Amino acid sequence: xxxxxxxxxxxxxxxxxxxxxxxxxxxxxxxxxxxxxxxxxxxxxxxxxxxxxxxxxxxxxxxxxxxxxxxxxxxxxxxxxxxxxxxxxxxxxxxxxxxxxxxxxxxxxxxxxxxxxxxxxxxxxxxxxxxxxxxxxxxxxxxxxxxxxxxxxxxxxxxxxxxxxxxxxxxxxxxxxxxxxxxxxxxxxxxxxxxxxxxxxxxxxxxxxxxxxxxxxxxxxxxxx
Numbered sequence: 001x002x003x004x005x006x007x008x009x010x011x012x013x014x015x016x017x018x019x020x021x022x023x024x025x026x027x028x029x030x031x032x033x034x035x036x037x038x039x040x041x042x043x044x045x046x047x048x049x050x051x052x053x054x055x056x057x058x059x060x061x062x063x064x065x066x067x068x069x070x071x072x073x074x075x076x077x078x079x080x081x082x083x084x085x086x087x088x089x090x091x092x093x094x095x096x097x098x099x100x101x102x103x104x105x106x107x108x109x110x111x112x113x114x115x116x117x118x119x120x121x122x123x124x125x126x127x128x129x130x131x132x133x134x135x136x137x138x139x140x141x142x143x144x145x146x147x148x149x150x151x152x153x154x155x156x157x158x159x160x161x162x163x164x165x166x167x168x169x170x171x172x173x174x175x176x177x178x179x180x181x182x183x184x185x186x187x188x189x190x191x192x193x194x195x196x197x198x199x200x201x202x203x204x205x206x207x208x209x210x211x212x213x214x215x216x217x218x219x220x221x222x223x224x225x
Contacts, residue, residue: 034063
């Protein structure tokens, strides 16, 4: 079952899309602004985002830039009344997977969603999973298994684990992890890193021992521990 996040400030349209997606078997969260979406995505895995451009507070393109800077693998489809060619090209060049102009039918939207999700699955089939210390991780389908058994991580926990497994033995400062996973720098928020690493260790069970704490510096993934 795919998880879809709707970010649309037009209440009636947002409610209609949410209702129809749920009827078609999707898990849906709908929000009226992108600021709240960033908070929700901290702890909720999202497969695809339907993103309006003209939003209160953080604008759609600003949100898109933040997500792509963080290198999240989530798919993003723009839904917007702005139909100028340069708007569409700009959004696609900045990392949107597709662009739908309003008004549109739900059947058309559903076809676009399925096409983008299939594209991700097809790409995943061609991507080698990273396997280290019995942990297998696949960025395209957001799946982690330990000795063949799947575990469930939040988006941030997943991104931390992915970074560690793809850079074994490399020492990451807390601020570097904060920048790479959360997309900002500030020593005031490094406790956030410690909290997420602690939770990740717990979920990894015995494998959590491979995350080495380096006092006053940060963390690294030690394969031989």
